[in-house]
Amino acid sequence: MRKRKKSMFHKNKKYGILWMILVTGFFIFGIFSFSFSWRGIFQDFSVAIGKFFTGPTVNLERYDRDLLVSLREENAQLRDLLGYKGSLANYEMIPAMVVYRTSSFEDTLIVDRGKKDGVAVNMAVVTENGLIGKVEEVYSKSSLIHLLTDTMYPMKVSVSIHSSGEEFHGVLDGYDSSSNTFLVTSIENVENLELGSRVITNGLGNVFPSGIEVGTVSEVTTDALGISLVVKVKTNVNFRHLGYLFILGK
Numbered sequence: 001m002r003k004r005k006k007s008m009f010h011k012n013k014k015y016g017i018l019w020m021i022l023v024t025g026f027f028i029f030g031i032f033s034f035s036f037s038w039r040g041i042f043q044d045f046s047v048a049i050g051k052f053f054t055g056p057t058v059n060l061e062r063y064d065r066d067l068l069v070s071l072r073e074e075n076a077q078l079r080d081l082l083g084y085k086g087s088l089a090n091y092e093m094i095p096a097m098v099v100y101r102t103s104s105f106e107d108t109l110i111v112d113r114g115k116k117d118g119v120a121v122n123m124a125v126v127t128e129n130g131l132i133g134k135v136e137e138v139y140s141k142s143s144l145i146h147l148l149t150d151t152m153y154p155m156k157v158s159v160s161i162h163s164s165g166e167e168f169h170g171v172l173d174g175y176d177s178s179s180n181t182f183l184v185t186s187i188e189n190v191e192n193l194e195l196g197s198r199v200i201t202n203g204l205g206n207v208f209p210s211g212i213e214v215g216t217v218s219e220v221t222t223d224a225l226g227i228s229l230v231v232k233v234k235t236n237v238n239f240r241h242l243g244y245l246f247i248l249g250k
Contacts, residue, residue: 088211092249094118098242099142107150113247114141122207124248129236130213131157131201132245143247148182149175149239158204159184159214161231163197169204170231172214180239181218181232190220190229199233209248 096111096119113119115138123135125145134155136146146155157172161184168190174183184199197217203210218234 088209088248090250091209092118094247094249096143096245096247098245107152108136108147109145109242111143111145111245111247112141114139114143116140118249119143119247120249124201124208124212125245126212126248127237127242127245129238130215131208132237132239132242134207135247145245147239148172149177151175151177156205157208157214158202159199159233160202161187161193161197161199161217163194163217164192166192168193169202172233176232179218179232179234181234182215184231184233185223185228187229187231190231193217193220193231195219212248 094113094117096113096117099110099112101107101109119135119138121135121138124131125133125135131148133145133147133149135143137144146153148155148157151174154174159170159172161168161170168187170184170187172182173185175181176183187193195217199214199216201208201210201212201214213236215233215235217231219232221230221232222228223230
């Protein structure tokens, strides 16, 4: 009888290993598949598996799961919590959980919200501390988020700097990982620009709504050629510890 139980144990163990190999194979196939529809199916499947085994990619002690669930239905309360008012009043805040990162640590990440939750391509993505990126791809139950920290394919974001009663316009066009700062260019005059000035999106380009917090001015310098002005903007977002985020839906 004991031998039979032992045999059955090894048999089940073999099936378990085989199942894990199949799941891994399907996941790899889905990620590199040229068919977007098939990739979406495998992406949603991998997100479900990831949530079941690992949950978010950061320490969850900072987050209250019950609060997150209740705020899904209380967008007005959520906007007050994050300080997003005014021009963002008509945007729905869609809470999402980070399931895993992809390719590189500062490139993209996958969240557990997709088309069924009202998510669409190019929607802005924020945390309580400011802008972090936009939605790059959307599947049925998951989405791929392109982060502002991507140094290989930086996205351009039109921003405004408010300083000494004046408003300066520029373009967020890069990220310096060593100082955790965004690089803002295309600014013609910075004579009255003060350090610590607030930087927000201005809505130009019709991708990012106006009024989203980006950071504060930490330094004014020039580019590598010493010709064009570059403003470094310190962000309050900790991109190395993203657990929950919010997608701005309409």
